[in-house]
Amino acid sequence: MVNVHTVSRETNQLKFIIENKIKHSYLDKYIQKPFIDLDKLYILQFLYKDMEIPLNKKQQYMTTIMLVQIALDIHEQIPSNESEQMSETKKQLSVLAGDYFSGLYYLLLSELEDIEMIQVLATAIQKINERKMILYYENVHTIEELVNTIKEIESLLFTETATYIDEKQLYTHHSIIEEFLLINRLNKEKELMMHNKFSYMEKFLKKTTSDPSSNVLLIENEVEYRKQLLEELLLHLPYHFVSFKNVVRNRIKFSYKTSVAEEG
Numbered sequence: 001m002v003n004v005h006t007v008s009r010e011t012n013q014l015k016f017i018i019e020n021k022i023k024h025s026y027l028d029k030y031i032q033k034p035f036i037d038l039d040k041l042y043i044l045q046f047l048y049k050d051m052e053i054p055l056n057k058k059q060q061y062m063t064t065i066m067l068v069q070i071a072l073d074i075h076e077q078i079p080s081n082e083s084e085q086m087s088e089t090k091k092q093l094s095v096l097a098g099d100y101f102s103g104l105y106y107l108l109l110s111e112l113e114d115i116e117m118i119q120v121l122a123t124a125i126q127k128i129n130e131r132k133m134i135l136y137y138e139n140v141h142t143i144e145e146l147v148n149t150i151k152e153i154e155s156l157l158f159t160e161t162a163t164y165i166d167e168k169q170l171y172t173h174h175s176i177i178e179e180f181l182l183i184n185r186l187n188k189e190k191e192l193m194m195h196n197k198f199s200y201m202e203k204f205l206k207k208t209t210s211d212p213s214s215n216v217l218l219i220e221n222e223v224e225y226r227k228q229l230l231e232e233l234l235l236h237l238p239y240h241f242v243s244f245k246n247v248v249r250n251r252i253k254f255s256y257k258t259s260v261a262e263e264g
Contacts, residue, residue, distance in 0.1 A: 067105035124160040
């Protein structure tokens, strides 16, 4: 039986490394502490698990990719005109903080002398920013387009990395990453809606549904549908990924009965 707590302990160790890397006394004083998404760290551990490189190099790659994610998240915190207000000073500091963390990941990659990985991450960042512009300018026409755009924003950094690391079983890996991160984002959107904070999902649904009270239920139904898709994908992963399956199931907290016969 694989111990999920072992995976969590390794992830927390990596989180500690990242926290030390991003520590900055001035930024810490004036802007919100950067969020380190443990689920995205789990995905990176899954992707780098079988790579035959030293542990310190694996950690450096994973730290670098998370710095990219942190930079993207910080830039996204800068509010639009419709969301909550932020002082001009904090806006400017948030922009600078995002740029600062971007600079850190370039520094780490230059130390690894991996030009190809720089290109992979640069391509992913470009694609993510293009999708964010689609949301910002409301260039989506159906709920399916909206969900797919959000899914790509959440997962492109990790699916592009997966392609670079290993092209075998690519569809399964990509789809698991996409559905796992989409479920998390949909739950976040629901939470924002319930606390009357800006949500891209709510903004779109307000224009397309006549009953605003049904919006939360719509997202909950979408989450349950995505959970079923995710479980089907997990069942097709080879046995040696059982630890990753267990972590995903534990994190998502499946509310329906799932088949785990392949791990029996």
